[in-house]
Amino acid sequence: MDPASPTFSDSTWRTVHLPHDYVVEGTFTPTADVGHGSLPVVPAWYRKTFVIPAGDRNKVVWLDFDGVFRDSIVYLNGHKLGEHPSGYTGFSYDIGKFAHFGGSNTLAVHVDPTQREGWWYEGGGIYRHVWLNVANFVHVAPMGTYVTAKCASSKATLTIQTSVASSQLRGTDAAGKLISRIYAPDGREVAEASTPISLQGNPTTSTQTAVVRQPALWSLDRPQLYRLHTILQVSGATVDETDTPFGIRTIRFDAEHGFFLNGKHVEIQGMCNHQDFAGLGIGLPDSIMYWRVKRLKAMGCNALRMAHNPPPAELLDDCDKLGMLVMDENRHLGDTQLPKSPTGTTYSDLSDLAWMVQHDRNHPSVIMWSMCNEEPLEAGAEGAKIFTAMKDVVHRYDTTRPVTCAMNYGWGQGISLVEDLTGFNYFNSPADYDTFHKAHPSIPVYASETSSGTSDREVYADDKVKAYVNQFDMRPWYSDANTAEQAWQPVISRPYMAGSFVWTGFDYKGEPTPYGWPDINSHFGSLDMAGFPKAEYYYYQSVWTTKPMVHIVGPWNWEGSEGKPINIWCYSNTARVELFLKNRSLGSKVVPAASHAAWSVPYAPGTLLARGYDAAGRTIAEDTVQTTSSPVKLQLSADRTLLTADGEDAVVVSVAVLDQKGRIVPSAGNRVSFQISGPGQIAGVGNGDPADHDPDKATSRLAFHGLCIAIVQAAEKTGTIRLTATSPGLAPAVLSLQTK
Numbered sequence: 001m002d003p004a005s006p007t008f009s010d011s012t013w014r015t016v017h018l019p020h021d022y023v024v025e026g027t028f029t030p031t032a033d034v035g036h037g038s039l040p041v042v043p044a045w046y047r048k049t050f051v052i053p054a055g056d057r058n059k060v061v062w063l064d065f066d067g068v069f070r071d072s073i074v075y076l077n078g079h080k081l082g083e084h085p086s087g088y089t090g091f092s093y094d095i096g097k098f099a100h101f102g103g104s105n106t107l108a109v110h111v112d113p114t115q116r117e118g119w120w121y122e123g124g125g126i127y128r129h130v131w132l133n134v135a136n137f138v139h140v141a142p143m144g145t146y147v148t149a150k151c152a153s154s155k156a157t158l159t160i161q162t163s164v165a166s167s168q169l170r171g172t173d174a175a176g177k178l179i180s181r182i183y184a185p186d187g188r189e190v191a192e193a194s195t196p197i198s199l200q201g202n203p204t205t206s207t208q209t210a211v212v213r214q215p216a217l218w219s220l221d222r223p224q225l226y227r228l229h230t231i232l233q234v235s236g237a238t239v240d241e242t243d244t245p246f247g248i249r250t251i252r253f254d255a256e257h258g259f260f261l262n263g264k265h266v267e268i269q270g271m272c273n274h275q276d277f278a279g280l281g282i283g284l285p286d287s288i289m290y291w292r293v294k295r296l297k298a299m300g301c302n303a304l305r306m307a308h309n310p311p312p313a314e315l316l317d318d319c320d321k322l323g324m325l326v327m328d329e330n331r332h333l334g335d336t337q338l339p340k341s342p343t344g345t346t347y348s349d350l351s352d353l354a355w356m357v358q359h360d361r362n363h364p365s366v367i368m369w370s371m372c373n374e375e376p377l378e379a380g381a382e383g384a385k386i387f388t389a390m391k392d393v394v395h396r397y398d399t400t401r402p403v404t405c406a407m408n409y410g411w412g413q414g415i416s417l418v419e420d421l422t423g424f425n426y427f428n429s430p431a432d433y434d435t436f437h438k439a440h441p442s443i444p445v446y447a448s449e450t451s452s453g454t455s456d457r458e459v460y461a462d463d464k465v466k467a468y469v470n471q472f473d474m475r476p477w478y479s480d481a482n483t484a485e486q487a488w489q490p491v492i493s494r495p496y497m498a499g500s501f502v503w504t505g506f507d508y509k510g511e512p513t514p515y516g517w518p519d520i521n522s523h524f525g526s527l528d529m530a531g532f533p534k535a536e537y538y539y540y541q542s543v544w545t546t547k548p549m550v551h552i553v554g555p556w557n558w559e560g561s562e563g564k565p566i567n568i569w570c571y572s573n574t575a576r577v578e579l580f581l582k583n584r585s586l587g588s589k590v591v592p593a594a595s596h597a598a599w600s601v602p603y604a605p606g607t608l609l610a611r612g613y614d615a616a617g618r619t620i621a622e623d624t625v626q627t628t629s630s631p632v633k634l635q636l637s638a639d640r641t642l643l644t645a646d647g648e649d650a651v652v653v654s655v656a657v658l659d660q661k662g663r664i665v666p667s668a669g670n671r672v673s674f675q676i677s678g679p680g681q682i683a684g685v686g687n688g689d690p691a692d693h694d695p696d697k698a699t700s701r702l703a704f705h706g707l708c709i710a711i712v713q714a715a716e717k718t719g720t721i722r723l724t725a726t727s728p729g730l731a732p733a734v735l736s737l738q739t740k
Helices: 286-298 313-322 351-360 381-397 431-439 484-492 535-544
Strands: 044-052 060-065 072-076 079-084 091-094 103-111 130-135 139-152 155-165 176-183 189-197 204-213 226-234 237-246 251-254 258-261 268-273 303-306 325-329 366-373 403-407 422-425 445-451 497-503 550-553 565-572 576-581 584-590 597-602 607-613 619-626 633-637 650-658 671-677 680-686 700-702 707-714 719-727 730-739
Touching: 044 130, 060 072, 060 139, 079 091, 139 226, 139 237, 139 351, 155 176, 155 189, 155 226, 176 204, 189 204, 268 286, 268 325, 286 313, 286 650, 303 366, 303 497, 313 325, 313 351, 351 366, 351 381, 366 381, 381 403, 403 445, 422 431, 431 445, 445 484, 484 497, 484 535, 535 550, 535 565, 550 607, 550 619, 565 576, 565 607, 576 597, 584 597, 633 719, 650 719, 650 730, 671 680, 671 707, 680 700, 680 719, 700 707, 707 719, 707 730
Parallel strands: 258 497, 268 303, 268 497, 303 325, 325 366, 366 403, 403 422, 422 445, 445 497, 633 730
Antiparallel strands: 044 103, 060 091, 060 130, 072 079, 072 103, 139 155, 155 204, 176 189, 176 226, 226 237, 251 258, 550 565, 565 597, 576 584, 576 607, 607 619, 633 650, 650 707, 671 700, 671 719, 680 707, 719 730
């Protein structure tokens, strides 16, 4: 029987909690597409039975799907609601025609991710939220509020556009009223606009203005958010209320001096990122997305490129709250449907692009709209024509941000002569920036994708058999890629460059450059798949942050190499770094601009100390690495111990293998097993090893260079979760978490 049928028996099916990625649950195999993570991809079904109250019969009822990967077909009570091919844009269905009010309803969703949209791991399933919406026949239209601000002296003038759906009142003379109240970050009401509205159209769009005195500006250090509270009244009665967070800020891209936020110059210190994470695939709980943004911000990253697709709303919320700029990106040149050929392609009606702009335009973190990434048509007339049509669609819904794309050739041609900003994906030489800037001095320029440096955490020699890459950032693997230093130095030395986006923040499944199987994920990240920093992380921290820091690249465990020279690098933002071995100075060095200091040190067990000095010779930062002894115990840690009892909230628990003195043993590869009690579950595990074929959904994991993770997810009950980690021969560790 067809799973879309309401009478189909799903009693043998298992229950899952959305967001969910079922592809990550598979078994790694060399016969699967290595570019997509070496995991088999097959179609699947989801079903849910739910009740809609009888009292909702005279209301509008619809479903919002935030993201299904991909090619979904949705049925309600056996009736087909529609199809949506894109895995990266949301979609909605009015279900009033087929709903059983006061009775049971069966929702069935067929998912088919076998036709891919990218060349990286894309997963499969209902991996973003699904919402059941019930509203009055007269209501604020979905994505129907839009707030912009113009700042002058000590005030901000807001323009508020509100679309009202009122199809059931056509031809009536009912009086409508729209009230917009503005609340400051501290909760105070600071402005209000109230206007009568027509209810004859569907939807009707009204424009209001309001003035905010002494506005609290949204910035990277103080990401202050206002709230628009919309009240819709008909004949004096309130029929709908909605809330829209927004920020007041100004942005400007200058062709000579780069990017300005609230009138102050800001160097874009960005990272590109795909969606997936160890243990979870693309089905990330909101809290894990928030945790990932915090990890990037701690590195000094201030901008996130949504590579190469529109992000979930929750990720943009995180960027709004944490102070992270965003390059918001459409999947393809044209709609997110797959192009058939480089020429003569039909690019649909651009409805997916329209959705992205309307969906994301109230987020102050978004500073540019990117139409595509590395498209075959980007240098020619056809590409420019399509891009012009896309730019027109963007301007239909938002005119406050520049329109751009990520180009890897053809600068000075095609698209780059149409867009507002020109992005460079890599270069033949840094002179490419200068050549374009000289020829087109009025077009602002930034690096939309740079580096693609490859490395693995605590690996110090390439190993093709194990598929490991040396952590020292000495050479790129792509002909058009660069080391982190080679990529950042040309940007920071050119005042007209607005900044750059590095490929990538985190490792991701698939695209296993420079190897193939047994490698199953990329090596590009500044953090590995499990969120542990690599050496490159500290390079960016040294050039992107001002808090004094120094970091020694490498362990000091080289048994059998006594007396042999060991290469030591130090990343630091201090004026000078001095290196000590067992309290004996090995000399001090000035750290070259946007680079590192290096020593060759004959190995002897003990303590290696790096001391950073300011210009006056005072010690302002230190780092040490020590020769460790054998592993004896485990340690568990998390950035928080209180979870929401909603069945979704999750926390990353780090596991460290320690010696007797509490030091991480960099050579440790012990298998760690997890047991959990209380209202929670282990949602996934990981370790950052790019060639580990153990399942992501498991209750054990090998440590990779002394570290691994378990992701603990709360149930829908309150209480104490107790996570215990054990490993043969090691003292166990226990971590208690509370759900509330």
